[in-house]
Amino acid sequence: MSEPTEATEAAEATEAAVRAEKLDAGDELADLRARFVLDDVVYLDGNSLGALPVSVPGHLDDVVRRQWGSLRIRSWDESGWWTAPERIGDRIAPLVGAAAGQIVVGDSTSVNVFKALVGAVRLARLTDSGRDEIVVDATTFPTDGYMAESAARMTGCTLRPVTPARVRGALGGRTAAVLLNHVDYRTGRLHDLPSLTSAVHAAGAVAVWDLCHSAGALPVGLDEHGVDLAVGCTYKYLNGGPGSPAYLYVRRELQDRFDSPLPGWNSHAEPFGMRPDYEPAAGAPRGRVGTPDILSMLALEAALDVWDGVTIEAVRAKSLNLTDFFLECVGQYVAEGRVESLTPAAHEERGSQVALRCEDAGEVMRRLIERGVVGDFRRPDVLRFGFTPLYVGFGDVERAARVLGEVLAG
Structure with missing residues (x-):
C-alpha cells in the first residue's frame, strides 16, 4: 500500500x-x-473527573453562606441535611435502573465496596454457613482488590481472583460473594451484568457490582436483573466533583437482612437515642455510617440537575x-x-x-x-x-x- x-x-x-x-x-x-x-479544550477525561455543572457554584454558595453561615445547626432539619443521603440516592436510582428507597449516598467507593462485600458474605451464610470463598475480578481497579482481600480476612474466606471470562467456571458450593466491575477501567470493556448475575445466583452466591465506569454512561438495570448489592462513585459520569461521595445499593428484598460491617450512629434505628446497643435502621439508611459530608454531598445534588429531562x-x-x-x-x-x-x-x-x-x-x-x-x-x-x-x-x-x-x- x-x-x-x-x-x-x-x-x-x-x-x-x-x-x-x-x-x-x-x-x-x-x-x-x-x-x-467548559472552554475550548477537548475534555475526554470525564471517566476520571466529570466537568463542573453550572448549577453547582451558586448552590454551594447558598449552602455555605445561608445554610451553614446563617441557619447553622438548624439546617440539619430546615435545609434537609439529615435526609440528603437517601434523597440524593433516589435521584441516582433512575440512572442505574433502581426504584426509590434502595440507594444511600455517602462514604467513598472503597468503603462501600467493603461494606457490600462483607455484607454479601453474611447474607450468603444465612442460608449456607459453609460458603467460604469470595470471587473477585482479577483485572479490577486496585481498591476493589484491596478491599476484597481485607473482607476475606475479616470473614475467614479464601479470596479467588479470576478474570470475568472465567467467573462462571469458578462458581460453586463454596462461593459466598462475587465482586465484579460493570466496565473495565483500563480497556472500557462492558461485562455482561445480566448473565453473570444470573450465574452467581444459580450458584447460590451474592452478586456485588462496581458501577464506577457505567453509571451515567449506559443503562445498568439493577432491579431488572436482580442485582443484590452495588456500589459506585459520583465524580465521573455523574459529575459530582472531586471526591464527591459514593453510593451503596441494597436490593429491597435484602435490606432487612443486610448486616453492615461498619455500624455507625447514623445507621442506628434510633440515632439520637445514644444507646450502647446497636439496632440497625430499616431500609437503605442501614448503609449509612457516620455524619454525612454535607458540602460535597450537596454539590453532588446540584450537579444531578443536569439530568433533568x-x-x-x-x-x-x-x-x-x-x-x-x-x-x-x-x-x-x-x-x-x-x-x-x-x-x-x-x-x-x-x-x-x-x-x-x-x-x-x-x-x-x-x-x-x-x-x-x-x-x-x-x-x-x-x-x-x-x-x-x-x-x-x-x-x-x-x-x-x-x-x-x-x-x-x-
Missing part, C-alpha cells in the same frame, strides 16, 4: 470534519453542553456513536500499526471510553494535553479517552483524533 499523500490526508480531514458538523447538528443532546462550565437510553445511543466515530477517525488519521485499540468493537461489549495501546503513551498524552486534548494515561502503555455524552460533541471527537494523528506523526 502506498503512503497517503498530503492531498489525500487533507481530503480525509475535510470529510471527517464535515461529517462531525452534520452529526453535531443532528445531536438531540447537544444543548446539554451549556449546562457545564435526559434519558439514559439517549445517553447510551450517543455514547456508542461518539466512540464509533472516534475509532473511525483514528483509523483515518493515525498511521497503521501505531496504536492498538483495547476497547471491544462490539457495542454490547463497550462502555463509554476508548483505550488505545501506544508506545510512549505517557509522553504522547502529555503532548496531547499541551495541544488542548485531555485524556489520561495508564501504565505502562495505555491512552484512555472517556466520552461523556452530556457535553462531548462529534467535533470534539474529530479534533481529538486529528491531533492524536499529528502528535504520533510528529
Whole structure:
C-alpha cells in the first residue's frame, strides 16, 4: 500500500470534519453542553473527573453562606441535611435502573465496596454457613482488590481472583460473594451484568457490582436483573466533583437482612437515642455510617440537575456513536500499526471510553494535553479517552483524533 499523500490526508480531514458538523447538528443532546462550565479544550477525561455543572457554584454558595453561615445547626432539619443521603440516592436510582428507597449516598467507593462485600458474605451464610470463598475480578481497579482481600480476612474466606471470562467456571458450593466491575477501567470493556448475575445466583452466591465506569454512561438495570448489592462513585459520569461521595445499593428484598460491617450512629434505628446497643435502621439508611459530608454531598445534588429531562437510553445511543466515530477517525488519521485499540468493537461489549495501546503513551498524552486534548494515561502503555455524552460533541471527537494523528506523526 502506498503512503497517503498530503492531498489525500487533507481530503480525509475535510470529510471527517464535515461529517462531525452534520452529526453535531443532528445531536438531540447537544444543548446539554451549556449546562457545564467548559472552554475550548477537548475534555475526554470525564471517566476520571466529570466537568463542573453550572448549577453547582451558586448552590454551594447558598449552602455555605445561608445554610451553614446563617441557619447553622438548624439546617440539619430546615435545609434537609439529615435526609440528603437517601434523597440524593433516589435521584441516582433512575440512572442505574433502581426504584426509590434502595440507594444511600455517602462514604467513598472503597468503603462501600467493603461494606457490600462483607455484607454479601453474611447474607450468603444465612442460608449456607459453609460458603467460604469470595470471587473477585482479577483485572479490577486496585481498591476493589484491596478491599476484597481485607473482607476475606475479616470473614475467614479464601479470596479467588479470576478474570470475568472465567467467573462462571469458578462458581460453586463454596462461593459466598462475587465482586465484579460493570466496565473495565483500563480497556472500557462492558461485562455482561445480566448473565453473570444470573450465574452467581444459580450458584447460590451474592452478586456485588462496581458501577464506577457505567453509571451515567449506559443503562445498568439493577432491579431488572436482580442485582443484590452495588456500589459506585459520583465524580465521573455523574459529575459530582472531586471526591464527591459514593453510593451503596441494597436490593429491597435484602435490606432487612443486610448486616453492615461498619455500624455507625447514623445507621442506628434510633440515632439520637445514644444507646450502647446497636439496632440497625430499616431500609437503605442501614448503609449509612457516620455524619454525612454535607458540602460535597450537596454539590453532588446540584450537579444531578443536569439530568433533568435526559434519558439514559439517549445517553447510551450517543455514547456508542461518539466512540464509533472516534475509532473511525483514528483509523483515518493515525498511521497503521501505531496504536492498538483495547476497547471491544462490539457495542454490547463497550462502555463509554476508548483505550488505545501506544508506545510512549505517557509522553504522547502529555503532548496531547499541551495541544488542548485531555485524556489520561495508564501504565505502562495505555491512552484512555472517556466520552461523556452530556457535553462531548462529534467535533470534539474529530479534533481529538486529528491531533492524536499529528502528535504520533510528529
